[in-house]
Amino acid sequence: MSIRYALLGIISKKPVTGYDVVTIFKQTMIYFWSSTHSQIYKELHKMEEEELITHQLVIQGTSPNKKVYSLTDKGKKDLIRWAIEEPLKPAKIKDEFLIKTTIFPILSAEEINQLLDEVIEREQSILAKTKEWKEHFNSQGDSDIGTILTVEYGIRYSEMYLEWCKWAKQMIQDKA
Amino acid sequence: MSIRYALLGIISKKPVTGYDVVTIFKQTMIYFWSSTHSQIYKELHKMEEEELITHQLVIQGTSPNKKVYSLTDKGKKDLIRWAIEEPLKPAKIKDEFLIKTTIFPILSAEEINQLLDEVIEREQSILAKTKEWKEHFNSQGDSDIGTILTVEYGIRYSEMYLEWCKWAKQMIQDKA
DNA sequence: CGCGCCATGTAAGCAGTTACATGATTCC
DNA sequence: GGAATCATGTAACTGCTTACATGGCGCG
Structure with a gap:
């Protein structure tokens, strides 16, 4: 709805x-x-x-x-x-990669690394597009506060994701 | 699927x-x-x-x-x-609050503040529960790498969200 | 005595995806 | 000549949610 x-x-x-x-x-x-x-x-x-x-x-x-x-x-x-x-409904995320993360213990180191690299590439590309859109939007002289806030959210989400991936890689190396 | x-x-x-x-x-x-x-x-x-x-x-x-x-x-x-x-499908988020964010321009300052406070409370409570679960899980001596990684994701997501809310509040105040 | 937990399921309906379907214009 | 963009829709299916439905046990 x-x-x-x-x-x-x-x-x-x-x-x-x-x-x-x-x-x-x-x-x-x-x-x-x-x-x-x-x-x-x-x-x-x-x-x-x-x-x-x-x-x-x-x-x-x-x-x-x-x-x-x-x-x-x-x-x-x-x-x-x-x-x-209307009372706020909780946010819902559906992220396949994190399901894959839960079964890392039954995958090989190479397989895990490949998956992580894939997801890093995906997220970097999303982040780049979001930043591009932000620039485009800024250059239009538009200052819709809604758009400013939600674009920033998109950027922060992707940055957090990439940081987490980097941390995960380190974590896995340390454990090995 | x-x-x-x-x-x-x-x-x-x-x-x-x-x-x-x-x-x-x-x-x-x-x-x-x-x-x-x-x-x-x-x-x-x-x-x-x-x-x-x-x-x-x-x-x-x-x-x-x-x-x-x-x-x-x-x-x-x-x-x-x-x-x-299986090729990775992109992650999907469904977050009602961010839809509400897009129409901040037609809401009053009080209404916006109330919404933001509500969402901050929600997220703080989620973060607290996640940290609790992490402690509980750590104390069990369990070291399933999948769980370690995904719990950390949960914590980072909530922290990012709260940071963003704080930033949004500041942003709205500055614009006013 | 009531609440929360253990334990399992079904039915109806709404939300969302994928594929099918068409067609003109503009740009290279 | 072909691809991308503008422009709108339908059909079939799958996924997901909400509500219905039941019942014993243990604890305070």
């Missing part, structure tokens, strides 16, 4: 198409939520049925037509109500 | 009941995965059908009978195959 409020949050900043919602979602929210265009389009339809958003059809001569969504009053009220009244 | 390997990992350490699997899962894996007894019992049944695990029924005179599960050879092979061959 929270995906709904993530999308309402995006639309609350400015009117956007479904396609834009997907793009913005992936740019600004992958650090703490995940979804696909498939789920997002469905949720937009549901929210429109419930009158939380409306759309205006924009006929574009040549390129495909598009629906530009904006919040209704009801939508804005519901978004704020959710933010301040 | 990964939940399966989390459970196989638990059972690989020593034969356990479904109830034990649930308990151990919640003690050692909540930092990076989430599930419920409902899903776990179902998955155990499926895995037994596929001959990755077997059980022995233990009749307990007075208390309810229990099924003690252990890995089959097939199960152990599949677990290791998964760990070293």
Whole structure:
């Protein structure tokens, strides 16, 4: 159900198409939520049925037509109500690599090292992209406090992860 | 599908009941995965059908009978195959609080502060429990490297989160 | 006598993923 | 000519959550 409020949050900043919602979602929210265009389009339809958003059809001569969504009053009220009244659900992480970590005792040193290197590479690449996005966002002169805070979260998360990997490597070497 | 390997990992350490699997899962894996007894019992049944695990029924005179599960050879092979061959899927986080963060611009200073305090309290309580579990685990003389690494991950994650919250509070004050 | 722990399961429903499906434009 | 981007959707399936359901034991 929270995906709904993530999308309402995006639309609350400015009117956007479904396609834009997907793009913005992936740019600004992958650090703490995940979804696909498939789920997002469905949720937009549901929210429109419930009158939380409306759309205006924009006929574009040549390129495909598009629906530009904006919040209704009801939508804005519901978004704020959710933010301040709805009790916080605990955060959920699903990280396969950490499952693999639990069975390190039955893997060989090489296998463990390969896995760790793989995950370090993955995380470094994510961190680089996040920093790039932060630079891009800063250079736009945009100062949306929400975006500033969540991008920083993304960076800190990746940095913590990489530190932990480095520590884990050391730990394993010491134990061997 | 990964939940399966989390459970196989638990059972690989020593034969356990479904109830034990649930308990151990919640003690050692909540930092990076989430599930419920409902899903776990179902998955155990499926895995037994596929001959990755077997059980022995233990009749307990007075208390309810229990099924003690252990890995089959097939199960152990599949677990290791998964760990070293299956490509890593990216980690997924679902954190409602960070969705709320994105709409800070439409909330009042008090509302934001209340939300932040709430989340700080939540995270402090999680961190305290994790540290407690680490102490308990250390005092057992157990030195399972998987557990050492993942508990440390849990602690570092919570510490990062709290640091970020503190930073966010400062940031919001500076902007005001 | 009630609460928490041990112990196991099922059913209904919602959330989320993957694959299928289409098509124009722009840039190289 | 082909790839990337803009643009929108549906179908089938799997995963996950919430609620329902039961019951004995040990402790205070």
